[in-house]
Amino acid sequence: MERLRILAVGVGGQGILLFSRVLGEVALSSGTPIAMSEVHGMAQRGGVVETNIVLGGVRSPLISEGEVDILVGLEPAETLRALPRTRKDTVIVSSTDPVIPQIVKDGLATYPDLTEPLQKLQEAYPRVYLFPGEEIAREAGTARALNIVTLGALAGTGLLPFSKEDFLEAIKKIVKPKFLEANLKAFEAGFSVTAS
Amino acid sequence: MHPILSAKPQEKLLLLGNEAIVRGALEGGLRIGAAYPGTPSSEIGNLLFQLQRELPGLYFEFSTNEKVAMEVAAAAAASGLRSLTCMKHVGLNVAADALMTLAYIGVKGGMVVVTADDPSCHSSQNEQDNRYYARLSGLPMLEPANPQEAREMTAYAFELSERLELPVLLRTTTRVSHARAVVEMGELASYEEALKGKFEKDPKRWVPVPAIARVRHQVLLEKMREATVLADGSQWNRTYGKGSKGIIVSGVAVNYVLDAVEELGLEDEVAVLALGFTHPYPAGLLADFLREKEAVLVVEELEPYLEEAARVVAQERGLKVPIFGKATGHFSRALEFTPGLVKEAIARAFGLSYTPPEAPDLSWVPELPPRPPTLCPGCPHRETYRVVKEVLEELGELSRTIFPTDIGCYTLGLLPPIQMADYLICMGSSVGSAGGFSKATDQRIVSFIGDSTFFHAGLSPLASAVYNRHRFTLVIMDNETTAMTGHQPVPSQELRPPELEDRPRIDIEAVVKALGVPKVVTINPYKKEEAKAAIRPLLEADELSVIIAKAPCILYRARVAKK
Numbered sequence: 001m002e003r004l005r006i007l008a009v010g011v012g013g014q015g016i017l018l019f020s021r022v023l024g025e026v027a028l029s030s031g032t033p034i035a036m037s038e039v040h041g042m043a044q045r046g047g048v049v050e051t052n053i054v055l056g057g058v059r060s061p062l063i064s065e066g067e068v069d070i071l072v073g074l075e076p077a078e079t080l081r082a083l084p085r086t087r088k089d090t091v092i093v094s095s096t097d098p099v100i101p102q103i104v105k106d107g108l109a110t111y112p113d114l115t116e117p118l119q120k121l122q123e124a125y126p127r128v129y130l131f132p133g134e135e136i137a138r139e140a141g142t143a144r145a146l147n148i149v150t151l152g153a154l155a156g157t158g159l160l161p162f163s164k165e166d167f168l169e170a171i172k173k174i175v176k177p178k179f180l181e182a183n184l185k186a187f188e189a190g191f192s193v194t195a196s
Numbered sequence: 197m198h199p200i201l202s203a204k205p206q207e208k209l210l211l212l213g214n215e216a217i218v219r220g221a222l223e224g225g226l227r228i229g230a231a232y233p234g235t236p237s238s239e240i241g242n243l244l245f246q247l248q249r250e251l252p253g254l255y256f257e258f259s260t261n262e263k264v265a266m267e268v269a270a271a272a273a274a275s276g277l278r279s280l281t282c283m284k285h286v287g288l289n290v291a292a293d294a295l296m297t298l299a300y301i302g303v304k305g306g307m308v309v310v311t312a313d314d315p316s317c318h319s320s321q322n323e324q325d326n327r328y329y330a331r332l333s334g335l336p337m338l339e340p341a342n343p344q345e346a347r348e349m350t351a352y353a354f355e356l357s358e359r360l361e362l363p364v365l366l367r368t369t370t371r372v373s374h375a376r377a378v379v380e381m382g383e384l385a386s387y388e389e390a391l392k393g394k395f396e397k398d399p400k401r402w403v404p405v406p407a408i409a410r411v412r413h414q415v416l417l418e419k420m421r422e423a424t425v426l427a428d429g430s431q432w433n434r435t436y437g438k439g440s441k442g443i444i445v446s447g448v449a450v451n452y453v454l455d456a457v458e459e460l461g462l463e464d465e466v467a468v469l470a471l472g473f474t475h476p477y478p479a480g481l482l483a484d485f486l487r488e489k490e491a492v493l494v495v496e497e498l499e500p501y502l503e504e505a506a507r508v509v510a511q512e513r514g515l516k517v518p519i520f521g522k523a524t525g526h527f528s529r530a531l532e533f534t535p536g537l538v539k540e541a542i543a544r545a546f547g548l549s550y551t552p553p554e555a556p557d558l559s560w561v562p563e564l565p566p567r568p569p570t571l572c573p574g575c576p577h578r579e580t581y582r583v584v585k586e587v588l589e590e591l592g593e594l595s596r597t598i599f600p601t602d603i604g605c606y607t608l609g610l611l612p613p614i615q616m617a618d619y620l621i622c623m624g625s626s627v628g629s630a631g632g633f634s635k636a637t638d639q640r641i642v643s644f645i646g647d648s649t650f651f652h653a654g655l656s657p658l659a660s661a662v663y664n665r666h667r668f669t670l671v672i673m674d675n676e677t678t679a680m681t682g683h684q685p686v687p688s689q690e691l692r693p694p695e696l697e698d699r700p701r702i703d704i705e706a707v708v709k710a711l712g713v714p715k716v717v718t719i720n721p722y723k724k725e726e727a728k729a730a731i732r733p734l735l736e737a738d739e740l741s742v743i744i745a746k747a748p749c750i751l752y753r754a755r756v757a758k759k
Binding site for chain 2: 020021024036038039048063065077083087101103104106109111124
């Protein structure tokens with residue numbers, strides 16, 4: 001397959017590790033070479049988190065500036081923060097529901113109105129998929145399934161060499177039975193946002 | 197059964213580098229493991245700790261610090277059992293005293309010392325390059341580039357260790373330990389029954405008084421000569437591609453170089469010597485590689501260890517080949533590499549044109565709020581800081597108080613609005629430095645340390661403080677767990693998972709009192725007014741005192757409640 005570099009960004013606690021674990025499982029079960037680089041430790045405490053995912057025989061588990069083929073954002077400010085690592089034709093898949101940092105709640109910084117920047121984002125890149133991930137997840141049963149909604153949206157773009165069934169199988173394998181139904185619904189809802 | 201145990205040979209799993217090390221260790225017949233947690237090494241210990249419940253033939257412990265863990269593993273290896281200890285890079289500083297002389301007395305059973313370095317300081321106070329510990333101690337070192345190699349090299353490291361009768365360093369970095377990739381399994385050793393070793397007395401070997409140490413140093417030097425031959429012929433030192441130009445590389449940068457050579461279409465112009473057995477460096481292999489080349493670039497994160505080795509080899513052989521690297525400004529000694537940075541350096545070194553992808557215009561992106569890591573909402577450390585701060589404010593002492601701090605979640609007390617972290621060196625430095633400040637200044641000193649860090653490196657400086665009449669207040673923030681690295685156990689914890697319920701408990705207040713600290717109080721930081729009244733006399737006084745702020749980490753409490 002073609003080489004593909006996916007950068008997933010979000011905030012500690014949004015479940016980015018589960019997002020990448022499911023994607024990894026899909027790749028593993030379909031025999032597609034995959035490597036990832038994860039952030040652990042101190043940075044997870046409410047900080048910016050990212051997972052670099054490379055497919056198709058790329059060895060480097062880290063993605064440089066200008067190398068990102070698909071930028072996946074679980075949070076809109078984090079999507080914007082990661083843009084310096086994109087290039088002009090990077091595909092953007094992002095939730096638009098904000099997570100307000102503690103520092104803003106403490107009155108030490110401001111979280112800007114992102115309506116206009118997200119509009120600009122759609123003009124600046126050829127393929128941009130924006131969706132209210134948390135709202136969609138809530139409708140599917142739990143706001144915590146935002147990560148799986150976003151995974152569904154990524155799958156729905158058709159840019160990955162995996163079928164919808166591959167993803168559903170991987171979710172069934174990894175997600176605990178108690179949360180499975182909500183997550184399957186969340187995936188379907190995310191998928192239908194981007195699939196056309 | 198845990199998937200890492202149930203996976204059959206040739207089966208493929210998606211594993212973290214650290215998980216691959218555990219699988220490799222269990223394929224290599226590890227019997228005794230000991231560690232103190234530290235990012236980016238922590239998952240190794242966590243997994244071994246968990247797996248021992250399923251493996252009667254495996255013992256693993258969280259020791260109180262890296263030096264103790266190294267000594268536990270060393271004794272196991274001296275008794276003929278295969279052992280492992282793992283730590284973050286700065287953890288090896290703590291264990292270095294043991295390591296340096298362990299190199300002299302050696303081992304019988306294979307012993308692996310995993311050091312997980314952290315270029316770019318993702319979770320650390322420095323970015324030291326622990327490959328120099330291999331040089332300093334004279335021990336063999338392996339450097340995996342990815343999780344697959346991490347598994348294979350760990351299993352091999354036990355054999356190498358037994359052959360040389362020396363512990364072997366396995367050096368990773370964050371981008372190897374926390375890379376996740378497809379790993380093909382080998383054969384697991386049998387763990388059906390506990391195996392006991394036997395220590396054979398031999399004081400001329402195991403007790404390095406000066407007369408014996410001098411002999412053992414010669415033995416070590418001889419083994420290094422033998423190891424150099426092994427490094428030259430090692431399967432972990434491989435050449436890729438061909439050409440008149442060359443790249444010497446190790447660690448995670450092997451991936452960056454191989455991708456770059458492919459993407460720049462240089463497979464027929466640039467040969468790559470990828471090194472995994474890097475100490476002692478393979479002098480013969482390096483000489484052969486350098487001899488055939490017009491120019492060579494050395495690609496390695498942090499210190500110019502291989503670069504300087506290549507220069508030594510070239511000088512010894514009278515080779516005139518230009519060697520590019522840190523000395524020539526192609527790379528920095530600071531921070532981790534990225535694939536793009538390596539690609540640009542390769543192009544520059546070999547005079548190729550390379551244009552990085554054009555950056556989009558981002559002038560329209562608004563200023564975004566930072567997300568520094570913060571203490572969790574509801575974290576007891578927040579309450580402790582608040583209680584101490586309010587009392588100092590009421591006493592008019594806040595502005596003249598120095599706050600030495602320590603390593604743990606509570607180091608985040610550095611950030612606004614708390615801002616009660618003024619000085620930090622390493623594990624335990626909150627206690628030792630507080631004593632120094634008390635002799636050097638007239639300022640008030642209130643220092644902070646966690647429960648796990650207190651057992652790690654806080655006990656002996658506190659004894660010193662009592663004896664030398666240091667004047668400070670030490671706040672021990674007892675949240676009943678080693679929180680930041682993933683909730684590993686602490687000897688003082690009352691709140692514990694069922695599997696640890698039968699362990700003895702060491703009471704921190706009793707320990708502090710037994711050391712002779714004149715004033716000790718224990719508070720519940722959530723009971724603010726009570727806590728303030730209790731600590732006020734200590735924060736007014738000019739003598740040594742200890743406040744134990746006891747309240748479990750909220751994440752840990754939730755985790756234990758689930759079990």
